[in-house]
Amino acid sequence: MAFYHFHHNKARHVKIHHGDCPECNEGKGKQTRSGRGTTTGNWSSGFNSYLKAYQDANMLARQLNVRVEDHDCIEKMRAAKSLGAIEKTSEEPVNS
Numbered sequence: 226m227a228f229y230h231f232h233h234n235k236a237r238h239v240k241i242h243h244g245d246c247p248e249c250n251e252g253k254g255k256q257t258r259s260g261r262g263t264t265t266g267n268w269s270s271g272f273n274s275y276l277k278a279y280q281d282a283n284m285l286a287r288q289l290n291v292r293v294e295d296h297d298c299i300e301k302m303r304a305a306k307s308l309g310a311i312e313k314t315s316e317e318p319v320n321s
């Protein structure tokens with residue numbers, strides 16, 4: 226189980242995904258032919274918790290001056306409460 230984030234070159238956000246998400250596909254994205262680092266954007270490496278992915282996405286978002294958003298796959302998991310680690314406050318606090 227892993228979490229990833231994706232920054233589309235033209236988007237004003239960094240989006241967090243779960244590896245099982247079909248759009249994420251364990252950090253490969255839908256365009257499997259070109260793999261990571263496609264011309265449209267960049268996937269992060271995998272993180273073993275939502276919090277770690279969120280923190281890394283936050284650092285990237287600050288550099289790029291964009292927002293961090295959860296993809297629908299994260300919202301669905303949160304709604305289903307299927308994953309304790311998904312809460313931002315469930316582990317150590319996010320460094321500010």
Ligand SMILES: [Zn+2]
Nearest residue numbers: 242246296298
């Ligand atoms: Zn997703």
